[in-house]
Every structure is written in structure tokens, then in C-alpha cells.
Amino acid sequence: MKVAVLGSINIDLIAGVERFPSPGQTLTGHGFRREPGGKGANQAVAAARLGADVSMFGAVGRDADGDVAIAALRQAGVDVQSIRRSVSPTGVALIITDGSGENQIVVCPGANAEAVPPAEADFDVLIAQLEIPVETVEAAFLATEAFTVLNASPARSLPESLVRRADLIVVNEHEYAAIDGLHKARLVVVTYGSLGSALFENGERRFTVPAQQTSVVNSVGAGDAYCAAVVLGLAAGNDPRSALMTASAVGAAAVADPASQPALLTFDRYEVTA
Template sequence: MSIRPPAVTVVGSINLDLIATAKRLPTAGETIGGAVLSEQPGGKGANQAAAAARLGGSARMIGAVGDDAHGQRMLDALAVAGVDTADVAVLPEPTGTALIVVDRDGENQVVVCPGANSHLWLDGVAFDPEETVLCQLEVGLTVVLEAARRHTGYFVLNAAPAMDLPAELLERCDLVIVNESEYALIPALASAKLVAVTYGRDGSAMFEHGRKAAEAPSAAVTVANTVGAGDAFCAALVLALRQGLEYARALAVANAVGGDAVGDHSSQPDLARLRYYLERTSVAEAAR
């Protein structure tokens, strides 16, 4: 097993998150007062790249921001996390923005305005066969397909938000990561070669061609914000698997990372190094 987590290149979205924290989520047509507004770096792609870097991996971001103050702020945040941003395009379109309402239990509603994310292309971007490429679906499907075709190494898709996926893309994926709702909304995943599914408080499981191959429970945590938890899970699972951990252990490590993330109000939370979570899950497993 390698000492240092492998190189991960994330192809995906970079957003400014505008988060309103309220006692509860509004129903259709309802106005709720008394919320607290915050702004922070976000976007599924950027969140995953930041998590991979903070966990100790070598992380590179391929994405797009606007030529505006928000775009510079997103680039600065990625750099602080330790992410290589040399391949992030700065475009005339506005930086992507996510409008998020979070209730006191950490549940959320999200509306994404993609902005520059919709204009991302891979012109001039090269992929090393030794690196792991991680994509999501907050950028154009054509971009994800192009990345899958051009990268000859390990390719991972976080199939969120859920949509119909071309057979070519699914066949190319070495791993697909989804939550239970996305798994139900994408029937083709039942026959995919390897799919990790998260179940919130009920942990996570790994499926090979529709057959459950492993599972791991989640630890009890205090929920502050679930927005970045799935992204932290994705980064941790990829790093753990690429270091050679067996499925159940990799899931346990990713659950621990996601648990720490869900207890943080930030979409790009500070995280310990992956080695810490390896040791922590070893102790927890020995205690059972």
C-alpha cells in the first residue's frame, strides 16, 4: 500500500454557495423569516478537489470561473486548500452560484445557476494515465464524456445530479458514486461494474454488477450541513480505494470523513489527513 494518497484530477463545477440557514425548509410558495445568510466556496467539483487535497492527496482542478470577484475568491479558496488551479479557465460568464436553504437538521434545498460551468471545455488539458480522474454532472455531459474518452487511467463518476447516462459513459467508469435517491433514479446503475451508494445515517455499500459486495455503517454525528458531506465522502473513497484498501474498509474510511464533514457548516470543511481516518476506523473496528 502506498504511503501517500494518489494524484486526483477533478473535472467539475466551481460555485459560490449562498446559504440561508433557517429553522425549517419552506414549502412551495411560502416565505420564512429569521434565516442567517452566509457565502462560501462551493460546487461539487471544487468541494471534492479541496477534500482530496486536505486529505493529503495531490489534487488538480479542471473547471471554470467567471472573470469577477467571486471567481477570484473561488480560486483563492482552492489554492489555500492545496489544489492546483492552473487548469481552471477564467471566462467572461459569471461565476456559478448555488442558492441553498439549510434547516436546523442539516437538510437542504439547492438551486444551481451554472454560469461559467456551462462553458467549460477541455481544450489544451492533458491527462496522465497514472492519475485518477473524478467527474460529476454539474458541468456539461459532453465534457464528462470527453474526459472519459481522453483519460486512459482510473475514471470515477459521481453521478449527481441524477440523469440518464449514456451506455458508453457507464461502461467507461471504473467506479460510480451516488446516494440512495440517485441510485433509484438511474436504473442502469444496477448493472454497472462498481457502484458505491451512500445511505446517510445508514452508512454506505458497494455493488458489483448489482450485487452487494460490501457495506459499512456510519458513526453517529451531529449534523450541521450536509451540502459538502457527499463530496468529502467521494474524495475519501477514491483515495482509499486507490491506496489498495478493500471495499468495506474504504467505505468505513469514507463514512468517517463524511461524518466529520456533515458536522461542519462549510461546504469545503477542514479535514484531517487520510492516515488519521485509517487509524480511527481501525480502532473502531477493533472495538466492535
């Protein structure tokens, strides 16, 4: 399956604390990491590691961070030829993780604002997120006949034309509550963390599947790994319930890995039959 990912490419600056600070409070962290991230890059890496043929469309700076981000994508097997190098700095995400694996994130987009959509439709699936301009995503979706997937994160108002064009929208429970108009979407997958995930069709809940229980080390890249897995399952025409259950297994593997771009096995190693 050929997958194009249009989205953000960041460097994650991750600090660990036992608990999140209150407003105005300073806490001492117990660890700091600097590693490749960005929702677009994370999903591209996850899809490639799960076995898809993936091309990344986005933008990074002409800086050392951009070099690191591109190298990580290339190492994961992602085609990086269409990544734009910009005079703007590579995007940065400031991330705090607490003792239970939860996180708080602030993204500084930088070069991500200059992401350029695919010029040719040589792919089966197009995945995009909202750490790049929504206008860029809308234009890309309206210009292709591929299976289109919008990970509507972070939450923002969406043009009705984008909601109606998306073949699949993936959000967490907070984004689902915050974004108006998702009841008009054809298919929406909503994740509920440890409570599992659900599939909605034309605003009606079809079913819910439980989360796969595991020890949480880091939840930063788990949603992106889940998104990549559920997209590959549904785009391939797999039974929807099985697709969500398989994605839950992938998400469980991701939260057990400390990296924003976790090591994953191929899709068939997680596949669950409903």
C-alpha cells in the first residue's frame, strides 16, 4: 500500500517530572531527551515500520534539527524526497511527561507552516494532521481521489468541505468534543485512552473496542502509532472491528516504548481477528 503523509516534522524536547507543575510553579525534572517527532513524521515512521510504502510531505529548516529529522525518517524507510527545506527553523515541540506517562505539549510550528501537498496522486492513502495549516490539508484532500484520512489534532474549526471529503477522521475524546461538525463525517474513530476506542458512522456509534492493557512508559507517540495502524487496516478493507483491535495492540506497543517514534513490528504481527 502506497501512503502519503502530509504533516508536521518536529524535534521533540522532552522533560520528565513526577507530576505536572501548577501555574507559576517550578519543578525539578528527572530526565531530558531531544529526539525526532511531529505528528506527521511520527505517523509516517509508524506506517513504514508497519510495512507500508510511505512518502513524507512537509517542511523543515535548513538547520541541524532538520538534518536529524530527515535522517530519522530515512532510517525508518520513509521516502523523504518531497520534504521542503525552509529558511524558517525546524518545528519544535516542548513536552512534559509525568510519572504515569501522561503528557502536556506546546508546539512551535516553524517551517511546518510551509508544508507543500503532493503534486501528483501516486498513492493509495493520504494522511494529514493539523500541526500544519488547515488550508493546506483541505487543498490536498480536494485534489485527490485517494483514501483520505484526517487526524484532526490539535483540535480546531474545520471547513465543512474538509469534513465531508475525508474518508476517515481520527480524534481523541477531547478533540471529538471540541470540534463541531464531526457528526457529518462518514467515519470517525475516537480514542479514549485506557478505555479503548470507538467507530462512528455518520454520527452514530457502531461499536467500541477495549484498549490493550500494558505498562505506560510514554504516551507521546502512541496516538500517532494507533492512527497509522487503524488507517492501514481500514484502508485495506479489513473488518472495522478487527482494524480497531489491531490498532489498539499497536498503541499498547507504542506506550511501552520511551520514544516518540517507537520501534514497531510489521502490521501482521499485531493483527487481531474480531
